[in-house]
Amino acid sequence: MRRGIVQLVALGVVIAVLLTLVALLFKWLPSSASVEFNRIQDVYWFATAIAIGIFSLVSAVVIFSVWKWRVPLDDDADGPPIHGHTGLEIVWTAVPAVLVIAIGIVSAVVLAKNGEAGSTPPLQVNVIGQQFTWKFVYPGYGNKTSGELVLPIHRQTKFTMTSVDVIHSFWVPNFGQKMDAVPGIKTTIYVTPTRLGNYQVVCAELCGLGHATMRAKARVVTQGQFVSWVKGK
Ligand SMILES: [Cu+2]
Structure with a gap:
């Protein structure tokens, strides 16, 4: 059990590192030449960091499951019956909700700042x-x-x-x-x-x-x- 968790976490970290390299090594956005675009790019990176975290978690669990719990090809038996897990379900609903709300708040702040005149007349x-x-x-x-x-x-x-x-x-x-x-x-x-x-x-x-x-x-x-x-x- 302990070993399995270590392997799962290691897999997630490897995927996250690869995705981070893909995000950083390629030029995905035009280079910024304005204060407003700097703010917009911050939102992009904030959302990208969250996406990398979630994608790494999900893909690590999927790959780990396929690798550890696959059955022989001729195994036609039904799998064990699965019951719900209230705690887990609350977590996987609450965490994405918090993340989406966070992205929404950050975006709203940037949108408001980018649409407002500064102290000196423009x-x-x-x-x-x-x-x-x-x-x-x-x-x-x-x-x-x-x-x-x-x-x-x-x-x-x-x-x-x-x-x-x-x-x-x-x-x-x-x-x-x-x-x-x-x-x-x-x-x-x-x-x-x-x-x-x-x-x-x-x-x-x-x-x-x-x-x-x-x-x-x-x-x-x-x-x-x-x-x-x-x-x-
Ligand atoms: Cu036109």
């Missing part, structure tokens, strides 16, 4: 989707209009989206935030860039024949570069 950028192009307007800077999205690093930006024709969806994979641009209404998201560089604005809602080409360049620059860009032209 940079306002209006995003207009149109088959098959993006337009960015900076109302704080004389309605400067650009086909390229330029953002200062470490400054929270509030995007207000709309569309002039069909539904589009504003998405910069490295920023993590995604929101539909819908004709007639205004939708918002916040992004706080954390890394200088070039990124891509992608339309993430099938919007017609040119949908796949509905891309724009996004550039995160220093505050000084941003000011000279936004005041130029």
Whole structure:
């Protein structure tokens, strides 16, 4: 009995280590370039850690059972009758319930934080989707209009989206935030860039024949570069 438990635990640990390697050694998510995406990735990893734990437990028990209690091929006898086990049933209901509630709470906290303006007023950028192009307007800077999205690093930006024709969806994979641009209404998201560089604005809602080409360049620059860009032209 004692030996069996040790073997079962060892099996679970081996599976958990293998799964952890698979989770860590491959690049599953775009690299984060925003405060908001950092938070979202934390939720991913939290849920992944729980999934690895549960999967390791279940698969260890299944493999262990098949390995230890298999009968010869010609054994046609019925197995022993099995009765319920109230304690075990309470545990296997309560533990997943607690885990799912924990994931729900963590997600709700991140969702709320990602949707709230910080203490300093954010940079306002209006995003207009149109088959098959993006337009960015900076109302704080004389309605400067650009086909390229330029953002200062470490400054929270509030995007207000709309569309002039069909539904589009504003998405910069490295920023993590995604929101539909819908004709007639205004939708918002916040992004706080954390890394200088070039990124891509992608339309993430099938919007017609040119949908796949509905891309724009996004550039995160220093505050000084941003000011000279936004005041130029
Ligand atoms: Cu589109």
